[in-house]
Amino acid sequence: MDFSNFNSAEQAHMTKIIEKKQMQDFLKMYANIVEKCFTTCCNDFTSKALSSKEDACVANCTEKWLKHSERVGARFAEFNAEQASQ
Amino acid sequence: MSFLGGRSNANASAVNYDKMEMAVTELDTVTDFFNRMVSSCYTKCVGGRYPADGDLNKGESVCIDKCVAKYNEVQKKVGEKLQSRGAAAQASGAAPGSGSAFGSL
Numbered sequence: 001m002d003f004s005n006f007n008s009a010e011q012a013h014m015t016k017i018i019e020k021k022q023m024q025d026f027l028k029m030y031a032n033i034v035e036k037c038f039t040t041c042c043n044d045f046t047s048k049a050l051s052s053k054e055d056a057c058v059a060n061c062t063e064k065w066l067k068h069s070e071r072v073g074a075r076f077a078e079f080n081a082e083q084a085s086q
Numbered sequence: 087m088s089f090l091g092g093r094s095n096a097n098a099s100a101v102n103y104d105k106m107e108m109a110v111t112e113l114d115t116v117t118d119f120f121n122r123m124v125s126s127c128y129t130k131c132v133g134g135r136y137p138a139d140g141d142l143n144k145g146e147s148v149c150i151d152k153c154v155a156k157y158n159e160v161q162k163k164v165g166e167k168l169q170s171r172g173a174a175a176q177a178s179g180a181a182p183g184s185g186s187a188f189g190s191l
Contacts, residue, residue: 003109009099010106017110025117032125040134063140068132068150071142072124075154
């Protein structure tokens with residue numbers, strides 16, 4: 001995505017749009033993590049509260065997803081940089 | 087006469103909304119692609135198993151690297167295929183977009 005031929009008004013406009021999208025993306029990611037980790041970790045409905053096992057599972061699950069997402073992002077950025085320089 | 091579009095007088099403070107829309111579409115496409123890639127590679131490499139800890143082990147890390155590379159390859163190949171089909175369809179005079187829901191409009 002090449003924004004170098006945008007004038008300053010367009011760049012300002014684009015920046016606002018990108019900020020809004022980043023926020024929406026964050027909220028979407030939050031909802032995704034909740035659903036995934038709930039599905040993975042919570043299978044015992046004999047109690048209303050989270051057991052300590054489930055609690056640890058959710059913490060690990062969240063951490064794992066975030067690390068995974070980070071790694072994919074890093075590899076993707078490398079790939080894009082490689083493509084751009086070809 | 088409106089200063090948006092129309093004459094291209096390189097007005098430094100005008101916002102070209104067509105260009106904006108193209109840029110936003112591209113942004114949306116890349117974001118969607120990235121999110122799908124994250125989701126697919128998680129399913130393939132990490133899976134929905136009960137997580138032992140919060141870190142990625144070596145196997146998962148290596149799998150993720152390969153998964154990203156493959157996903158990008160697939161995207162390229164599919165893009166090429168679609169482009170060549172589109173070009174072939176145009177050359178043979180077939181109705182464009184006849185394979186989609188909007189083909190009969």
